[in-house]
Amino acid sequence: MPLFIPTAPAAATRSVRTALHSPTVRSPHPLRLERGDLDPVLPLPVHRLAPVTGTTEPPEARLTGWRFLLARDGRPVGAAETMLTADGWAFSHVTEGPFIASTERAMLLAESLPAAYQPRLLSVPELYMLTLWLHTDLGADPESGSPLPGDLLMPLAPAPPGIAAERAVRTDALLPLLTSRVAPLGLAS
Template sequence: MPLHAHQAPAAALRSVLAALGSSTAPLRGTPAAEAHGGLRPEQPLPVYVLTGITGPGGPPSPRLTGWRFLLRGSDTAVGTAEAMLTADGWAFSHFGEGPYVRSTEVALRHADALPAPYRPRLLSVPELYMLTLWLHGDPAVDATDGTLSPEDLLVPLAPAPPGIAPHLPHRVDALLPLLTHRLVPAPLLHTPA
């Protein structure tokens, strides 16, 4: 079943296109960009940040912080461009490179082969230096709805924190307790004298 991608806000896409057209764009003119015949933004994903997962009050609620676009050359993604929400609307934030580019592409391809329909998103867990592909189980949900449903899938991207296998889908209700456990300090075995 194909993924049901969200459509990025027009202003977010315009800000990314303007940054790509700038003569000071960091990826422009690099060997990666030149080898792939220029770059174009594709596969927009809303980016949510999940903080305070060990806090009281039930499951945490991720907040939408931006839109990330894969920057594709002729045949592969070589970077990302991100727009963030400001008081004045959507504005270009930054370009990115590194292992999450390829990992996102791989995770999206695997997710597209799943039998159920999903809305793809990115979920960042800064406390663990972790980025996941969040597959929301309700294909009709709006991108501004940051509600984590227990049956949603989280696919950790590589590099994942130690002990968490990348590219394996986990239900939210199975992965969040594991993440919470990792963030809670272990009790002392004995008290210092």
């Protein structure tokens, strides 16, 4: 089914394009060369999961930025992120690494699923984990909301030990595993 890719705020897109053409913005070594030929594609809102405290309460997430894959000759080679500041959207940083290729693979897998979704990214900092969040509410504002029980989460590689990467799992099935992993010492049962 098709994915309903959200439209990034114009200021976020503009800040990435400006940064890619700026000689003062640092980037990882391979992206430093010929940065002008990098094209920001596939904007996805990045939400941060609040610390998971149990399985009875729905998880909460808040928007932290927008991530754009950076394509060279049609292939993703990096990513650029923006963040919301008091003055609006601003460029944050350029990155590379395994999450780039994993994002591309996860998006292809998501397109093969039988239902339509609005893709987002969900960060779980306590586990150094990033997931493709497939939101079931296609009309939702991409900058707000939290994972619904029927939403799918697809951990990106590398995923924490014991969590399968690039495999879609319902939020209500993955949440207990995340809860057990981030429970404070002495409180885990």
